[in-house]
Amino acid sequence: MSDVRPGGPVIASEGSPAPLPQKKTKEAKPASLWTDAWHDLRRKPIFIASCCLIAVLVLMAVWPSLFTSIDPADARTCELATARQLPSSGHLFGRDNLGCDLYARTIYGAANSLKIGISTTIAAAIIGGLTGLVAGFFGGRTDTVASRITEIFFAIPSILGALLIGATFRDSGLGIWLVVFALTILGWPMTFRIMRAAVITAKGQDFVIAARALGAGSGRIMFRHLLPNALAPVIVIATINLGGFIAAEAALSYLGVGVQPPEISWGLMIADAQPRFLDAPLPLIFPAVFLSITVLAFIMLGDAVRDALDPKLR
Template sequence: MSSSVASPPQSGGRHQKKQNDKPASLWSDAWYDLRRKPAFVISAILIGVLLLMAIWPTLFSSVDPRACDLSVARQAPSAGHLFGRDNLGCDVYSRTIHAARNSIVIGVLTTVLVAVIGGLLGMVAAFYASMTDTVLSRLTEIFFAIPGILGALLIASTFRDQINSILLVIVSLTVLSWPMTFRIMRAAVITAKNQDFVVAARALGAGPSRLMFRHLLPNALAPVIVVSTINLGVFIAAEAALSFLGVGVQSPDISWGLMISDARDRFLDAPLPLIFPAVFLSITVLAFIMLGDAVRDALDPKLR
């Protein structure tokens, strides 16, 4: 007599995979959402091209941006000079490509310094509170009272003979921009430090440094990343404004703002030397703002 043994039910592979998966985190959920946002994909591609242009400009143009010939000044675009020549006879296309490096470097370094200075001071103020918080908060109010571009213009014009122009722009923008990041980090840390996991870590004997950098910082970092991404485009535009006013990047260095400033006097006769760097500047600023908006939507659960 044959007996049949019932085979044990097989669990679904998909269900088994879910059981083995690690629990989702804010960052993994954010990355999952970002990859499906057209605004993020488009801005990331644009930023990737711009970064490649800044790191390796000779990949896009082999013409020396400082090789100028007055005899062909304001020459119209041609096969050898796609954007034509400017008022000094320099190749506009090559200068536009090479200008990306200084403009983006200024934006990136200023953003990093603002995030580090404002973030650390904001975390310290929120963690220790009392007098430390009061002093730093009053200090930020003083900086908020100073108009941004006007203050940067004053700093840059005062020290432009003592400091390299690119470094001076970075310092000027950093000095006046850290208070916003300070307030954002301070608010995030105040919210996070009352959470149960921080109270438990403190009860287990965690010191101030461990509490701040192992527990508070990772949970307060998201809003700082969002504002820093948007600020990057803002700082690039601010550099262009300072260079346009004559106190930013100085020749022989090149930036989009300096190119716009050099071309403005003959704009009606030769508009292209101004239009092309202005278009590249606008695209760069727009790309970083789009990226910041996409990151904000992905990191804020209320906007999902």
């Protein structure tokens, strides 16, 4: 038996067990696509390996002096008499055709390659994402005009179009931003198509109809409801395209319309080493290997993110 006092706690009588204190249970947070994706990504070795590689590459680009004490921009570090020297303790990759330290130039070449790749990816994602969002949401003539413009850009070969733009504005003084501009102009249509298809699929869902019934405007529906639900495939394609943009920059630099001396990039290093490849293959092999590893790392990351964000592939 227990005594109950008005306005007071329950008091246990003699011989009866005291009531146990109740523990507060934490309410479980509802699972979302992003939390499930992150949970899956942490278990994927391919995701961990690609992130480690990308982290090292970003560190090389941001802080190259951490990897080498030689500044390749200093002409005094180049000795023509030691051109095409084989690797040694003081020069891990040897020397290039001009007698410059190949290891230092390879490390410093990561900065421009990653800067161009990341800048182009962001610009293409913003332009293609916004135009795809508007075209997919409004449909009708807006969608028709935007789709026809996109088809025109799709008809232009990417490297040929970028080569034409780079050759035309080579003397504009834009430097690496000319490469970013050329690759962005030809790279945004893919993001447009992905975003447009995702928006068209999502705008017929119940949550969009409910938001409309509650009086939400077009801007709120697009950016508050549709964009978060259509963003996953855009992130996947942007991650994969980043590696492609880095490879495209190397191709343009190799053809002479990308990064220009005295700037350093892997594509430019490959172009400089190609004429003497049979005599000295190392000045071409090392930047080519670093370029391949970088592109592969971003493609691996994109594949892992795609598998995690697509429930059908789990």
